Amino acid sequence: MTLAPAQPTREQPARETTYRRVMLKISGEALMGNEGYGLHPPTVQRIAEEVKSVHDLGVEICMVIGGGNIFRGLQGSAQGMERTTADYMGMLATVMNALAMQSALEGLGVFTRVISAIPMDQVCEPYIRRRAVRHLEKKRVCIFAAGTGNPYFTTDTAATLRANEMKCEAIFKGTKVDGVYDKDPAKFDDATRYDTVSYDDVLAKRLGVMDASAIALARDNNLPIIVFSLDEPGGFRGILAGEGTYTKVGG
Template sequence: MPAEGYKYHRVLLKLSGEALMGDAGYGIDPKVIDDLAEQIKEIVEDGVQVAITVGGGNIFRGVAGSADGMDRAQADYIGMLATVMNSLALQDGLERHGVSSRVQSAIEMHQVAETYIRLRAIRHMEKGRVVIFAAGTGNPYFTTDTTAALRACEINADCMMKATKVDGIYDSDPKANPDAKKFDKISYLDVLTKELNVMDAAAISLCKDNDMPLLVFNMTEPGNIARVLKGEGSATLVY
């Protein structure tokens, strides 16, 4: 049964690394971490089980590194380690707000994180802890979008949430085109055929093949995570 008033009981929240840097051009903005922790605390206290994956683009982006001449696999491993730093910062913010959390890394680093174990992650969530998945899949050539889709399927999430700076999916960039049309609902097939660049094709295929609903929403509005999960906030549902 979903938590009272919520449409979903277990969710995976996908955060980009860029989202954590706020208005700065690099790194981690403590205010963004605090705002996120407050929103996550609200839904956890209401009984929603939460897992999170976070990117590393605010610190290092593997594709950009390989474009500069670095070996692609090596660049991707550096990017994975950047996600661990973001995950630890997010964990610190959650713990300071009284939310029990665990970081599980796909690359073993016992001093700072648990090794990813699917059933252990599920058990943590059942006990009310937030689980933060770090280091991607542990393999190069996979994006954190793909990681998020994979983990959402593995933990039997009811939905995946993708945090952005706009309130859903549009047929064109709403910041550049004031006449851009917002989709309230759209199928994964339409996302692919319209080339809407919501997530990479591998992530979309994983969600589509496993009937994983995706909610795309604006994370910069205070309290929006709870509203969207209750069906009250503005978002796009991909099905």
């Protein structure tokens, strides 16, 4: 009798996956869809399905979602608001996005924890590193909210910090384009995409992958950043299987 090959389980990552624990960083604007503001439920659902498809491979997933679809601290301060207050408002916006993503994921049967750098016990868990690691080991998706808990730091920096603390093997930066280009591909037809690029080149050429603090922190810990299109169906799962179009920064 011929036995069918064993299927990958949530306890054992599928053999074809490149990484076993990853950080997915997306902007708050990614949740807007075609809306100009706030949350677009079908878009949130689509992204949740992308995350579930990778989770089903057995990959442990961390997430950080920006808050720019609701409030961006830097823009608020530019309009006369005190910067620290504006940044805290932006952090609260990331908690709202994290709760929306948690609801979508759990609706798909994926156990999820929202973990906030600013304590709000009735809404989500406070950030405790060892507890967060344990959630990942139990195959729960961990969504880290409220940035680092400090003003003047972006969610890019928060994602890189948490990725290092959780010992993630890579950061996946979901964007509207399929990688890093030498100039804006939306404005220049002759823009060239990099297959790989060094941390130092990203900083020197101001390629806009992440802010300088996040890139420097990734470089100091040799943490690769995979930039890919979040709008490409199956793109997140495909890259983990060694397929698709993307740019790898460092690593």
